Amino acid sequence: MQHTESNPMQPEPWRVSELARETADTFTLSLQPLGRKTHREFQPGQFSMLWMFGVGELPISISGDPAAEGKLTYTVRSVGEATKALVSVAPGQQIGVRGPFGKGWPVESARGQDVLVIAGGIGLAPLRPVIYHVLRHREEYGRLVLLYGARNPRDLLYRKELAAWGKQKDCQVLSTVDYAGMNWRGHVGVVTRLLRYARLQPLQTVAMMCGPEIMMRVVGRELINRGLPAESIHLSMERNMKCAVGFCGHCQWGPHFICKDGPVFSYQDIAPLLDKYEL
Amino acid sequence: MHTLETIIADHPMFAGLEASFIDLAVGCASNVRIEPNAYITREGEESNQMFLIREGRVALEIHAPARKPLVIETLGPGDIIGWSWLVPPHFWRFNARAINSTRVIALDAKCLRTKCEANHELGYEILKRFAPIIERRLEATRLQLLDVYAAH
Numbered sequence: 062m063q064h065t066e067s068n069p070m071q072p073e074p075w076r077v078s079e080l081a082r083e084t085a086d087t088f089t090l091s092l093q094p095l096g097r098k099t100h101r102e103f104q105p106g107q108f109s110m111l112w113m114f115g116v117g118e119l120p121i122s123i124s125g126d127p128a129a130e131g132k133l134t135y136t137v138r139s140v141g142e143a144t145k146a147l148v149s150v151a152p153g154q155q156i157g158v159r160g161p162f163g164k165g166w167p168v169e170s171a172r173g174q175d176v177l178v179i180a181g182g183i184g185l186a187p188l189r190p191v192i193y194h195v196l197r198h199r200e201e202y203g204r205l206v207l208l209y210g211a212r213n214p215r216d217l218l219y220r221k222e223l224a225a226w227g228k229q230k231d232c233q234v235l236s237t238v239d240y241a242g243m244n245w246r247g248h249v250g251v252v253t254r255l256l257r258y259a260r261l262q263p264l265q266t267v268a269m270m271c272g273p274e275i276m277m278r279v280v281g282r283e284l285i286n287r288g289l290p291a292e293s294i295h296l297s298m299e300r301n302m303k304c305a306v307g308f309c310g311h312c313q314w315g316p317h318f319i320c321k322d323g324p325v326f327s328y329q330d331i332a333p334l335l336d337k338y339e340l
Numbered sequence: 341m342h343t344l345e346t347i348i349a350d351h352p353m354f355a356g357l358e359a360s361f362i363d364l365a366v367g368c369a370s371n372v373r374i375e376p377n378a379y380i381t382r383e384g385e386e387s388n389q390m391f392l393i394r395e396g397r398v399a400l401e402i403h404a405p406a407r408k409p410l411v412i413e414t415l416g417p418g419d420i421i422g423w424s425w426l427v428p429p430h431f432w433r434f435n436a437r438a439i440n441s442t443r444v445i446a447l448d449a450k451c452l453r454t455k456c457e458a459n460h461e462l463g464y465e466i467l468k469r470f471a472p473i474i475e476r477r478l479e480a481t482r483l484q485l486l487d488v489y490a491a492h
Contacts, residue, residue, distance in 0.1 A: 086491070140491040182489035212489035239484045241411045246439055249399065249414040251483045254476075257418065273488035279479070 181272025396442025
């Protein structure tokens with residue numbers, strides 16, 4: 062859904078209501094509206110442009126529950142000056158918000174099917190709304206399988222929720238890390254290795270994945286090998302988004318603008334681009 | 341009832357193999373239970389067995405001086421432990437430790453190598469089944485090497 066009710070280029074002030082540390086460098090912040098609007102709908106997979114006054118603007122995926130009224134939630138990893146500023150905010154501080162923007166995950170067309178969510182690192186953040194949505198409409202979907210990879214056990218996001226989701230009916234949640242010490246009793250290895258434990262019916266499954274591009278490239282190939290049709294595989298891409306409405310061209314990727322044609326794409330439509338060098 | 345024949349024939353490593361080849365493998369096999377935290381292989385030791393995991397989880401570890409041991413991969417049901425038994429001079433290249441109570445089929449590597457040498461069709465079938473495993477693990481190792489989740 063595009064942001065059409067007001068000028069999409071004009072940020073609206075929102076107030077930081079909560080800031081929670083997820084890992085050493087990743088935080089989840091919740092915002093509440095200051096203007097006349099008390100609620101802003103979004104589709105799982107959409108993103109906002111967050112404006113830190115005096116610092117700059119960043120595209121950040123919405124990581125909260127789509128059904129939560131009067132609140133927008135984002136999970137941000139501090140990797141540069143702007144994100145460092147964003148995770149240094151204090152409750153009560155104001156942030157400018159534009160959006161939500163972009164095409165989200167195909168949660169509507171996935172009804173009646175099993176949902177396979179594959180996430181790597183911070184890539185779990187844009188997929189969390191899908192999980193909330195499926196769990197909220199449990200009877201409308203088949204099995205929910207979440208395969209999640211992180212660098213090490215300390216970098217796993219939403220650990221309490223992972224444990225809780227795994228206990229839900231018809232849910233399978235598996236996490237793995239690239240490296241671990243001797244005390245870690247979970248899986249170690251890249252996220253593709255978890256696919257052998259996933260209880261899936263390939264022709265009745267919709268896969269949604271987000272993570273480092275090379276991870277998605279490898280996972281996409283592996284899903285095809287396991288019999289998932291290319292049109293049932295979806296992934297979220299990331300590029301340097303500026304205007305967020307397809308004007309500026311900063312996020313152009315081949316023939317696509319990530320901000321308005323994506324960030325979620327069908328693997329069928331973009332698989333050849335994933336193999337192109339320096340695109 | 342699960343016999344050694346059915347267990348081996350059902351394991352992904354041997355699934356679909358001719359019955360006569362399964363019989364040859366069974367002649368080299370035994371059922372083994374491994375206690376939690378016990379080491380199944382140790383780096384540098386002679387690789388006289390290969391293992392088919394039936395239950396449990398196994399950590400592959402590497403040790404480096406002045407560093408804590410690092411778990412680089414975990415294996416589970418349907419996986420195999422090691423191909424050092426196939427590659428001369430047949431020494432383990434890593435430690436394998438049972439994370440929890442683990443059940444494996446241990447195959448006597450010398451016995452299996454002898455049978456593969458005597459019956460090249462069996463040897464080729466075994467190699468065809470190991471090659472994709474090695475390829476998948478090599479790709480996984482390359483991805484780990486890229487450290488894709490690090491802040492670049």
